[in-house]
Amino acid sequence: MELTKLKTLLKEGGVVGAGGAGFPSYAKLDEKADTIILNCAECEPLLRLHRQVLEINTYEILSALEIVAEAVGAQNIIVGIKSSYTAALQALAAEKDNFPNIKISEMKSFYPTGDEVVLIYETTGRVVEPGALPISVGVTVFNVETMLNAYNIIKNNKPVTTKYVTITGEVANPTTLQVPLGITLKELVDMAGGATVKDPAYINGGPMMGKIANPFDVVTKTTNAVVVLPKNHHVINKKTANISIDLKRAMASCCQCRMCTDLCPRHLLGHPINPSDFMRSATSGVTRNVAPLINTVYCSQCGICEMYACGQGLSPRTLIGEYKAGLRAEGYTPPKDVKGVGVLKERKYRRVPTYRIVTRLGLGKYDRPAPFEDKSATPKKVKIMLSQHIGAPAKTDLKEGDKVKTGQVIGRVDEKSLGAFVHSSVNGTVQRVTDKFVIIKTDVKDGD
Ligand code: SF4
Ligand code: SF4
Structure with a gap:
């Protein structure tokens, strides 16, 4: 695919780094790249997201990598993955004949392998100099869900309206779900069977780099996990210290x-x-x-x-x-x-x-599977943030009472600005609009 066309598709399809800071993916496409790396290192303890997304969507993710590599003219495609992700490695092996040019680079489980600079060194031996970008050493790194989102917009014209999230810690059934953007963290925890402690504290992200969250914060394109811990847990005390x-x-x-x-x-x-x-x-x-x-x-x-x-x-x-x-x-x-x-x-x-970090932080009892479940979320409303990415927030021209459909553009970024379009994650009616978010009341289906 021609590079300019691919960039437009990714920007208008709302594809941004599905984790981390949400850097718009089109802006990472650069013909100086000779190597594209898929980041399946997921270094944060307790998270079970990337390995499962790759295992379930192997063909789609590898296809997107090839399309991106071809568009920028990169000769090398590397999947950086931990040796311990056996199911994902098996899924990759099953696709070997379809993607003979993609190299698998296995890594040990240490922290922070998912840091781009560390990942690049581990998989290529190249060192990104202080303050420089990966492209300075000819590399572009994408996360697994980002590539899945790229595939969906390129092949199916389907923009980003959902997010895979691991819900774990003090919940009844740790799990990984694919949910509509804009659902609350509390709804996610309820879908995981609810909190199992009286005084739960929520972390948006992993225990090392995640931030303390409010249960009514909403899922954005960068929400990887919700970790629930007792309020007096050591990790929570560290994150809330004065x-x-x-x-x-x-x-x-x-x-x-x-x-x-x-x-x-x-x-x-x-x-x-x-x-x-x-x-x-x-x-x-x-x-x-x-x-x-x-x-x-x-x-x-x-x-x-x-x-x-x-x-x-x-x-x-x-x-x-x-x-x-x-x-x-x-x-x-x-x-x-x-x-x-x-x-x-x-x-x-x-x-x-990573296991030493789990032990040191007193997280051993939470270090357990969080299997993917194909469950539908049915939020009564969603709150879609207009800035889920680095760059300019999207601007909306919606007003109260407007009807929207899943996948409809609700926020745009002009051609010159860094950013990405934002789409509705449900069918519904616009209830509130500000310059930061749009609240959409979900259509109730018969029988709901
Ligand atoms: S957080 Fe600490 S260990 Fe990590 S890069 Fe900064 S100084 Fe180094
Ligand atoms: S006491 Fe802690 S902060 Fe000070 S040098 Fe040692 S490890 Fe670093």
Whole structure:
């Protein structure tokens, strides 16, 4: 398929990174890419999403990869997948003859293999330099559901109206479902049999990088999981800690052991991020050497330093995040062409196995299957966000009382702006419109 046509289809079909920040997929298509990687690493503990999406939709996902690779002229297609995903690997093996040019690259289960920079190194040996994009080393990475969505719009003219989500933790029946965009997290938890603790806390995403969520937050194109934990669980306490107390605790007890730096995945790839130096500078009023503060821009926010490495229970990631946000607010942009020092030789001994994180975080009892169930969700209404992606929010011209159909465009982004179209996920009537979202009351079918 011709590249311009493919870009238009993806933008108007609403295809964005189905996880992470939701980068519009058309904007990643670049003829400088010689390699396309499918990210099936799913490094967050407890999530069971990507392996199952790939297992169920193997042909469609591999087909989309081939179409994308052909459009940009990439010669190499690699599926980056963990060796432990045996069912997905079997599904890939069954399609081997249909896709002889697609290479499977198996990886061990450590965190964060799903980080693009880590994945690229593991599957190609190429190192993305600090602050650079994957395309700088000729690579473009797509997540499995993104490629499924690409296939659906390319082959079936079906835009993005649903999301696969794993619902796990303190729920009666951990499961993975395909649900309409705009349904609430609470409805998802109910579909998983409901919370099994009196005081549930919700995480939108995985325990390492996910954010505390409100049960009435809604599913967007980037919602991968809802993890329910008791409110007093260690992981919830870490995520709800007060940042000024985090800073005072760091001042009182960072012993400069360097464990956070020794295990930092970006530091191990030679990037100039150094959480222990940052902690020293941030807590001791160092003013001469600002590099550890400025270099926070190279942190991926993976959380290894604070969720796993620090024996004092301190929070380098959170404090670094705060500092980064301050730099962004001041309009700071990192210099171009920064070079790392190369991959550290000790890296291979310092990758953190996912099972160790599960144990350290007290998540062992939740580390169980969440099988895909082909169940229909029947929300009474959906709240569709107009910004489910990086870039300009979509603009809608809908008004109260308008009738919409599933798949109908309800938000557009103009030709020049980065972004993606937004579509209705149900048949129904528009109940409320703002510049941030559209609420649609679902048509009730006879017998409902
Ligand atoms: S691991 Fe904790 S105590 Fe050690 S240097 Fe890092 S923040 Fe300080
Ligand atoms: S969150 Fe911590 S471990 Fe992860 S990249 Fe940032 S400093 Fe390194």
